[in-house]
Every structure is written in C-alpha cells, then in structure tokens.
Amino acid sequence: MTDQPLNAIERMATVKQERLNARLKQRYNRERRFKAYGIASITGGLAFLAILLITIFSQGIPAFQSSFIKLDITYDPDALYIDDASDPEQLRFADFDNAVRQSMLERFPEVSGRNDTRELMSLISTAAGYTVRDRLIANPDLLGQTETLWLMADDDLDLVLNGTIDRNLPSDERRVSDLELEWIDDLLANDDIERRFNTTFFTRGDSRDPETAGVWGAVVGSFYTLVVTLALSFPIGVAAAIYLEEFAPKNRLTEIIEVNINNLAAVPSIVFGLLGLAVFINFFGLPRSAPVVGGLVLTLMTLPTIIISARASIKAVPPSIRDAAMGLGASKMQVTLHHVLPLAMPGMLTGTIIGMAQALGETAPLLMIGMVAFIVDIPQGFTDAATVLPVQVYIWSDSPERAFIAKTSAAIMVLLGFLALMNLLAVLLRRKFERRW
Amino acid sequence: MNKKMIGALALATAATSFATVSAEGRSQISIVGSSTVFPFASVVAERFGQTTSFPTPTIESTGSGGGLSLFCQGVGESTPDITNASRRIKQSEIELCASNGVEDVVEVLIGYDGIAIANSVDGAELQLSKGQLFLALAETVPSPNGSGLVTNPYETWNDIDSSLPNIDIRVFGPPPSSGTRDAFVELVMEEGCMEFDAIASLEDTDEDKMEEVCATMREDGAFVEAGENDSLIVSRLENDPNALGIFGYSFLDQNSDKVKSVSVEGVKATFDTIADGSYSVSRPLFFYVKKAHVGVIPGIEEYLAEFTSRRSIGANGYLIDRGLIPLSNTEYARMKDNAENLRDVSL
Secondary structure (H helix, E strand, O other): OOHHHHHHHHHHHHHHHHHHHHHHHHHHHHHHHHHHHHHHHHHHHHHHHHHHHHHHHHHHHHHHEEEEEEEEEEOOHHHHOOOOOOOHHHHHHOOHHHHHHHHHHHHOOOOOOHHHHHHHHOOEOOOHHHHHHHHHHHOHHHOOOEEEEEEEEOHHHHHHHOOOOOOOOOHHHOOOOHHHHHHHHHHHHOOOEEEEEOOHHHHOOOOOOHHHOOOHHHHHHHHHHHHHHHHHHHHHHHHHHHHHHHHOOOOHHHHHHHHHHHHHOOOOHHHHHHHHHHHHHHHOOOOOOOHHHHHHHHHHHHHHHHHHHHHHHHHOOOHHHHHHHHHOOOOHHHHHHHHHHHHHHHHHHHHHHHHHHHHHOOOHHHHHOOOOEEOOOOOOOOOOOOOOHHHHHHHHHOOOOOHHHHHHHHHHHHHHHHHHHHHHHHHHHHHHHOOOO | OHHHHHHHHHHHHHHHHHHOOOOOOOOOOEEEEOOOOHHHHHHHHHHHHHHOOOOOOEEEOOOHHHHHHHHOOOOOOOOOOEEEEOOOOOHHHHHHHHHOOOOOEEEEEEEEEEEEEEEEOOOOOOEEOHHHHHHHHEOEEEOOOOOOEEEOOOOEHHHHOOOOOOOEOOEEEOOOOOHHHHHHHHHHHHHHHOOOHHHHOHHHHOHHHHHHHHHOEOOOOOEEEOOOOHHHHHHHHHHOOOOEEEEEHHHHHHOOOOEEEOEEOOEOOOHHHHHOOOOOOEEEEEEEEEHHHEOOEOOHHHHHHHHOOHHHHOOOOOOOOOOOEOOOHHHHHHHHHHHHOOOEOOO
C-alpha cells in the first residue's frame, strides 16, 4: 500500500522525464536541421561559384597559348616593291603580305591557283605582314636577304590544335577544309608549328583578329579611369563623411542630405552615365570615350559607397577618444584630424577599395559616354580614347569569331584577378591597421 | 572655417582633374553606329591604323538609330565623324541633321548582309515560306477558318502547315532596338503578311492597322527576344534542336558546325545565294560621313579610301572573308564615284 503513491509519483516522473527527453531531442534535431540549412546554402553558393570558375577557366585556358609557323622570309625588294628600307614612305606602301605569301608558297610548292593560295594564306594571321614589316624597319640591312621567322598563325589553326574545331566532323560542317588540315599536319610533322605562351594577349589592345587581340589597352584604360575615380571620390567622400559626422548640425537639412546619400547608393548606374553625357560631354565639352569622363561618372557612382563606409568607421571610433583629446585642450579640428581620422582610416580605406572594385566592374554608365567602343591603340593619357576591362569582355563576347569565346573567358580571368587583388589589399589593410576596443 | 576648408579641398580636387583635360584637338576619327557594320568597320579601322600614320579610329556600337542621332547632333569635335548603318538614312534623320547644322552627308554603300534563319545541326531540315514565318511569329494573324483577324493561335509548326514537323514554335530573335530586327520585320514579316487577303485588303481601308498587324511580333513566348548578342542565340540553338534563331549571316558562317540555315522560300542562306540575290532576306549596309569634318579631323579621306577600296570590299576583299556580301560591279562603280567626289546623300 505504501508503495502505491510512490509508484505513481515515480511513474509520473518517468513520464515527465520521457516527455522532457522527447522535447529535448526535438530541440536538438531542430538545431541540427537549422545548421544543415545553413551548410546547405553555403555549399549551394560555393557550388555555383565553383561551376562559374570552372567554366571560365576551362574555356579561358586555351587563350593563353598561341601558335606560330616557321617560315623562311625573303626580303625581296621586287616582291615588296621597295628599294630603300630606310625610306618610311616606301615602307608604308610596301606589300609585306606578298612576302609572306611567297614564303608560304615556297613552303608548299604544290599549291597553285587563286583559291588554293587564298586558303593557304588563311592559315597565317593577317598580322604576319606587320611582323615582317616591323622586323625590316628595325633592321633595314635585311633587305635582299632571307631569314627564318616564327610568324603568328591564324586563330582557326589554333582552334584545330586545341581541339575546339573537331577534325572528325564532315568537311561541310567544319570551318577548316580538308586541304588546310593536310597542310597543318604537314607543318606539325616537320615541327614547323610551335605553341607558345600568348604574350600578345597581355601587351596589345583590342583587335578584330582573335590571335592579335589583347587586354592591355583595356587594363590601361581601367587604370586611368580608376585613378581619376580614386583621386576625386576618396577626398570628397572622406571630407563629406567627416563633415556630416563631426561638424554638421543635426537639423532638417543634414537629415535630407543623409537620406539622399543613402538613396544615391541605390540609383541604377546607367543613370549616372546619362548624367555624365549631359553634363561632362555636352555641357563641359569633355571628349567622348575618355577615361577622365569615365572616372568622373564612376566617382558619382562610388561616392555614396565611400561616404557611407567612412561615416560608419568614424562612428566606430569611441567617444572617449574625442573626450580625452578635448580634455587636453585640443580644438574640434585637432580632435578630428589628429585622433578620429587616423583611427577611422583603415575602415575608410576598406570601403574605398570595395567601392573601387565595384567601379572596376562597371559597364553600364560607360555606355552612354562612349567608352563601350572598339579601341586598338593603347591609351597614353586621361583624354585618349579608352575602354575598360568589363567592356572588353562584353565586346569580345559579342564577336562572331569562335576564338573570341576563349578570349572572353581569359579577359574575365584577368578582371577577376584584379578584383581579388583589390579585395585582398582591403583585407590586409584592415588586418594591419584595425584597432579593437 | 571648417566649411571653408572642406569647400576649398573639394574645389581643388575638382580643379586639378579638369586641368588634366587640355583643350587639344581630336586626332582620332570617331565612328558610331550599327552593331551589324561594327565587325566590318573595325577590321578596316584596325588595318587603317596599322598601315597609315594616323591613329586607329574608335568605333562605338550604338545601333543604327542611336548612331544617326549622335551623328546628327551637330558639327564639331565632340560629335562623331562617321556613323555606320544597317539601313538607309531616313528623311526625318536628314532633316534632324540639317536642323543641327549637319548639312552635307556623304552616303557610302559597302555591301550586303544576309539575315539567317537557322536551327541546330541536330534539328530538322526546315523549308519555310515568308507567309509561314509570318503566321508563326506575328501577334495577330488571319483566322484559320477564314474570317477576320485573331490573336496568333499556332503553337506548333504543324498547326501552320501539315507538311511541317510537329514541334513547338520557338524562335530566338533580336530585340526592337536592333537593326537586324528592323530588317527582319521589313523583309520577312511585311512581305509575308501580304500573302494573306485578310491583311492585304486592309491596305485600302485601314493602312495603319495593316502596318501594325504586319510588324508586331507575338509576345506569348513563341518568339523570344534574345538580346543584341548573336553568339548567345547560337549557343541557345545548340542546346535546343527544336528552336530557330534569327541572326546575321556572319554568325552562321562562323558556326557552321553548330547551326544550319533554314530555307526561306526554298533558298538557304549561303554566301552565293545572298550575293546573287536569290536569298531574299538580305539588307544593304552603309556608312555616312560628315562632310564638314573632312579635312578637319585628320585621316577621314584616307579611311574612306581604304574602306571603299577593292582590296577591302571588292569581290575578293578582306571584308568578304568576314562574311560581307560584295556589291555588284555597277553598284561598286556608283558608290566609288559618290565617295571620291563626296557627293551628298539624296533619297
């Protein structure tokens, strides 16, 4: 009898314990599920990034190699139609393509007839003639002599070698004819084709021939544009942030300014391009397609980013620093310039670099001011016509020649490289100078 | 005091940046205009830069209409010297030019470009007429039971004509901002729609209505605007053997292992059929030169000479290798004469 209530209590306790255990298990399960969701979303994101990078890299790698054909070039005065290699006027009208043609025909003596010669010449880049010309200009004594040169091959030959053009396809579905394949095999058998690292890609500007197209023009254009952007947006942005945070009275007007800065950060970038066209080009008469205008437009775009991040980092400086400086008799300006600004600088720099990275990847505002253009010459200054890296990516992606697919991915790799470098710099600066309280 | 300092700082930075912009004259030819002419013009520009002492011209791909409106903004260094167009200049554009002081404009016809209608090499061999293309792509079509006009009911090619395969109608094409779209509408849709009495009879009663019916593409998903990027259309066709694409002939030429031409009115788009005119979906390509800039901006005359030379657009020229369809001999002679004497355009 005495056991009875105890048993009941015990039973109740076990039931309670069981319920508690069940609930606890449920809670642990819930926590595990929540973690799993987090991990799943991160893996998903990483998977997309991996797919993106793998596609870009696998497509872009072929662009870093180019093919060269070994040819004996004769600087024959009769074939070139010149008698004096030091006369620039004669050199200008000399037929260097003819010299290349002659040496190709010597290499393949069985080729005759207009159409076959044309086909044969399609193996070699149109830039080959320029290479021969530059060689002769550098060494005028070569006139009348023969030398062995490695000349750049056409992009189609490149595509055959790297397998983009499938040689097993029926000939009417393939861009390279059976005859051309025979010649390529002949060149390969004699070791007259060499694949080298594509230095052209990193030293030249745009070109309509994939084998001579390079990113250097766009890299230089991006550089000039970003220099203008940095030179303007950093001082203006920091000055605005300091004023708004430290000096401005808190009233209606500054509130409106604050709201507008935040709104400006969300304005689509093409709008800044339209503004740039109307103000800088049409009103101030600055040149079209120039990095200076691009820089000005991108300044407008990055200013809000810089101001917002600069204000956040000024806010993060503890008030005790200001109070201590004030207590020692520093003026408001001394407090700001000697204490707040140096402490806030790492955060400001990080924000600025992120803003610059954003500006580096921007194309839309540049469309209106003429920087989305085909530009071959490497820009020499802030007012020369120039284009930028993302625009180069866009232009190549829209070109019919197949080899530009690889060039597009390669240009994206260069762009991603610069972005990664800039972000790394931001991280390093933060690590080095950041102070924690 | 503080405000003054910050103001001065901002002014100083602004001033230094403007000071870098010296008022030097433009030495580069500035070209804008059609994205179809762009691949050809840029080849000429590059060659021009390599073989002369002039800097390489800059070329912006703005579309034909956009190019002409920039071109007609006025005379002076900040306006382009040359604009490319994949259609002829319109009377309204000549008037716009004239009202902005651009009085003398030289027209140069450089050749023809075919508009290919193509599908994947894995897709069916298709033979279409312009009428069938119109029925497949228009917003409003003559009712299948023969009374009046209805919203396009056709979902498969088989619905249009029982000889066509039973696959969904899905066509990737250029957006309205593109010259290729204008030309496609003009050469295929507007000709195709006239094959139907229900629409042709509108010509006398309601011409506006007729034009609207002929030129409006359907928007229910069968016709997909794929952006200005023709290589994108090619890669979509590669993945979808049942779809058709509309793009410039040079993309067909470069991707012959991926896509093949659909016959239109019994003729496939090939170099020869476009050149001899038997493939009818082709359009002329032009560029326009601002006469007031000739002699002011260095190199314009030389660029003109290079572009109109036999070695570039002649029957064996280097632009022909890029997919440009050459002019006939009489057309070439007339064009050359216009270009050399800088004759004004007359419509």
